[in-house]
Amino acid sequence: MSLPSRAPSPQEPHPGGPLAAVLSAYSRFSVALGSLSGISTMILMLIIVPDVIGRKFFNAPIPGASETGVLLLICKIFLGLPGAEASGSNFRVTILREILGPRWRRLFDLCTTLIAACVFGLIAKMSIDAAIRSTVRGEISFGVIAFPLWPGKIVLAAGLVLLTIQLMVDALRLALGEDESTRPAEPESGLYQSSAHQIERDEQERPS
Amino acid sequence: MIDPVVVGWLMIAVMLLLLLSAMPIAFALATAGVLGLAATRPWPGVEFLLASFPYTRSANLAYIVLPLFLFMGNMAFAAGVAGKAFDAARAWFRALPGGLAIATVFACAAFAAVSGSSIATSATIAQIAIPEMLRSKYPQRIAAGCVAAGGTLGVLVPPSGILIVYSIVTEVSLSDLFRAAIVPSLLTAVAYALVIYYWVRRSPALMAATVQEPVPWPERLRALGRSWEVVFIFSVVMGTIYLGIGTATEAAAFGAAISLGIVLFRRKGQRARILWRGLVDTGVTTSSIFALIIGAGLFGLGLATTQVPQNLAVWMAGFHLPVWALTFVLLGPYLLLGCFIDGISMLLVTLPVIFPIVKTAGINPVLFGILVAKTIEIAAIHPPVGLNAFVVKNAVPELKLSEVFIGCAPFVVIELVLTVILVLVPQLTVGR
Numbered sequence: 001m002s003l004p005s006r007a008p009s010p011q012e013p014h015p016g017g018p019l020a021a022v023l024s025a026y027s028r029f030s031v032a033l034g035s036l037s038g039i040s041t042m043i044l045m046l047i048i049v050p051d052v053i054g055r056k057f058f059n060a061p062i063p064g065a066s067e068t069g070v071l072l073l074i075c076k077i078f079l080g081l082p083g084a085e086a087s088g089s090n091f092r093v094t095i096l097r098e099i100l101g102p103r104w105r106r107l108f109d110l111c112t113t114l115i116a117a118c119v120f121g122l123i124a125k126m127s128i129d130a131a132i133r134s135t136v137r138g139e140i141s142f143g144v145i146a147f148p149l150w151p152g153k154i155v156l157a158a159g160l161v162l163l164t165i166q167l168m169v170d171a172l173r174l175a176l177g178e179d180e181s182t183r184p185a186e187p188e189s190g191l192y193q194s195s196a197h198q199i200e201r202d203e204q205e206r207p208s
Numbered sequence: 209m210i211d212p213v214v215v216g217w218l219m220i221a222v223m224l225l226l227l228l229s230a231m232p233i234a235f236a237l238a239t240a241g242v243l244g245l246a247a248t249r250p251w252p253g254v255e256f257l258l259a260s261f262p263y264t265r266s267a268n269l270a271y272i273v274l275p276l277f278l279f280m281g282n283m284a285f286a287a288g289v290a291g292k293a294f295d296a297a298r299a300w301f302r303a304l305p306g307g308l309a310i311a312t313v314f315a316c317a318a319f320a321a322v323s324g325s326s327i328a329t330s331a332t333i334a335q336i337a338i339p340e341m342l343r344s345k346y347p348q349r350i351a352a353g354c355v356a357a358g359g360t361l362g363v364l365v366p367p368s369g370i371l372i373v374y375s376i377v378t379e380v381s382l383s384d385l386f387r388a389a390i391v392p393s394l395l396t397a398v399a400y401a402l403v404i405y406y407w408v409r410r411s412p413a414l415m416a417a418t419v420q421e422p423v424p425w426p427e428r429l430r431a432l433g434r435s436w437e438v439v440f441i442f443s444v445v446m447g448t449i450y451l452g453i454g455t456a457t458e459a460a461a462f463g464a465a466i467s468l469g470i471v472l473f474r475r476k477g478q479r480a481r482i483l484w485r486g487l488v489d490t491g492v493t494t495s496s497i498f499a500l501i502i503g504a505g506l507f508g509l510g511l512a513t514t515q516v517p518q519n520l521a522v523w524m525a526g527f528h529l530p531v532w533a534l535t536f537v538l539l540g541p542y543l544l545l546g547c548f549i550d551g552i553s554m555l556l557v558t559l560p561v562i563f564p565i566v567k568t569a570g571i572n573p574v575l576f577g578i579l580v581a582k583t584i585e586i587a588a589i590h591p592p593v594g595l596n597a598f599v600v601k602n603a604v605p606e607l608k609l610s611e612v613f614i615g616c617a618p619f620v621v622i623e624l625v626l627t628v629i630l631v632l633v634p635q636l637t638v639g640r
Contacts, residue, residue, distance in 0.1 A: 081499055090233070090496050116238075153263060
């Protein structure tokens with residue numbers, strides 16, 4: 001149940017000009033990064049299942065499996081954040097938005113996106129500082145094995161920076177007069193919320 | 209310096225304002241939280257919290273349970289186990305008045321047990337069961353109502369995504385929540401079946417149209433055998449938890465691996481596409497849910513500093529209400545909010561305020577989690593949001609939305625009755 005993208009294809013010249021083309025390309029990059037973060041689920045499973053079987057039945061856990069699992073979870077969450085924003089997959093309340101005209105809607109979207117960019121920019125800045133401190137100190141966990149914590153903190157900071165950039169890209173696109181109909185396609189349907197988005201969009205796209 | 213309590217109420221107001229402005233809920237919660245922290249704590253303290261909180265809130269091995277169960281649900285969905293569950297349930301119940309509709313409810317329960325998702329359950333079973341019910345002269349309202357309501361079992365039946373998120377946010381044991389959900393899930397499915405039975409029995413014409421030839425016992429057993437995947441996945445997941453073989457995370461890993469194995473074995477030729485879709489979907493959904501969890505965490509952190517939840521708890525304690533009455537009072541906002549926002553968001557917006565009151569009042573947090581899941585079930589089938597009603601309508605476009613909602617009405621009533629029973633008889637949930 002994938003959605004056809006209504007954003008221009010990379011081959012065509014973007015009707016909004018070079019800036020709009022760059023913004024659109026960044027959004028597609030975010031969605032692609034989110035799709036890649038899905039692969040970490042597979043790696044997670046390939047590590048956790050043998051670890052559980054080894055631990056429960058052969059008393060032989062895989063060393064570092066838990067720590068690697070946590071690192072993969074961090075990759076999954078934070079590298080997926082820009083893609084979730086770019087594809088409009090984040091949950092939101094649209095009850096008031098639905099009664100607004102397109103102009104007011106865009107104005108509201110622009111204001112809330114700018115606010116979010118400021119807040120997540122701040123959190124990203126703090127996370128970068130934390131990642132630098134962690135890397136310089138060579139921070140490690142004190143579990144069964146000494147596992148480096150700094151790679152996770154770098155990934156987390158990178159994800160938040162990319163999310164902040166995505167929010168600024170969205171704000172610029174809104175300022176240029178684009179709306180969410182030009183968002184890149186959500187990668188695939190979701191069992192939890194994407195189906196609802198799909199319904200909403202299907203209803204909008206269905207000819208009256 | 210502004211009075212922290214005023215800051216707390218301002219935080220709630222800002223959050224609501226941003227929500228109404230259609231800001232993504234995760235961002236609205238985070239924004240209100242950061243503003244609250246900045247207003248009540250010295251800046252170095254805020255810097256420290258913002259630098260460390262996203263990592264501490266997400267770097268926990270137990271949270272892997274969420275993507276693993278999401279992936280399991282995706283693979284079970286792709287493996288087509290829903291159709292087999294419906295065939296088995298139909299073989300067993302078709303001879304009863306409203307038998308196909310009753311079979312649909314149990315097929316929903318079975319599919320929910322491997323998908324953990326209300327939307328996926330409704331969408332999948334709707335496409336299989338509703339056309340057959342309509343062909344068998346069932347009115348639209350019964351055909352659609354039983355699927356929309358049956359789908360809500362995905363909110364409660366383990367491995368419910370809602371219970372997983374509740375566990376992550378409140379740090380209540382997920383295994384305890386899953387165990388506690390079993391009896392209410394069974395009660396709900398049986399209550400739905402009884403609603404359909406008596407609904408159909410009221411009309412002799414309907415009764416005559418819906419009672420079908422009974423299926424011979426050997427065929428019933430064969431149909432049950434053909435749906436072995438559902439039984440197997442659910443038994444492994446719940447058996448791992450119940451028998452103490454492993455934690456919920458480990459059960460999720462087994463469940464995900466088995467459902468992946470079934471897809472790889474069954475869907476030759478489409479394996480790469482199904483696997484890629486499942487992985488991508490799991491990735492996007494996990495990120496969206498964790499964005500909410502981190503946002504709600506920041507909001508909760510800011511709110512805790514202002515003492516608003518604690519003051520509310522003290523204020524409510526002043527009424528000297530018995531625990532059951534207080535439980536009803538605390539469930540009220542969920543029924544109201546369910547008219548406007550989806551279940552996971554509702555949970556994360558409210559828990560920073562309500563959960564401290566739950567703990568202070570001595571309400572069992574496991575029981576409260578199950579009750580909140582019940583209110584989310586109700587929200588999924590009553591207007592104006594009624595997400596499952598829309599999912600069913602979307603899956604079978606010839607249905608009238610008004611008929612779907614009318615069909616959901618008896619199930620809303622029975623859900624309310626069940627919620628009252630669970631509050632008054634907590635032993636059904638927490639066993640003591």
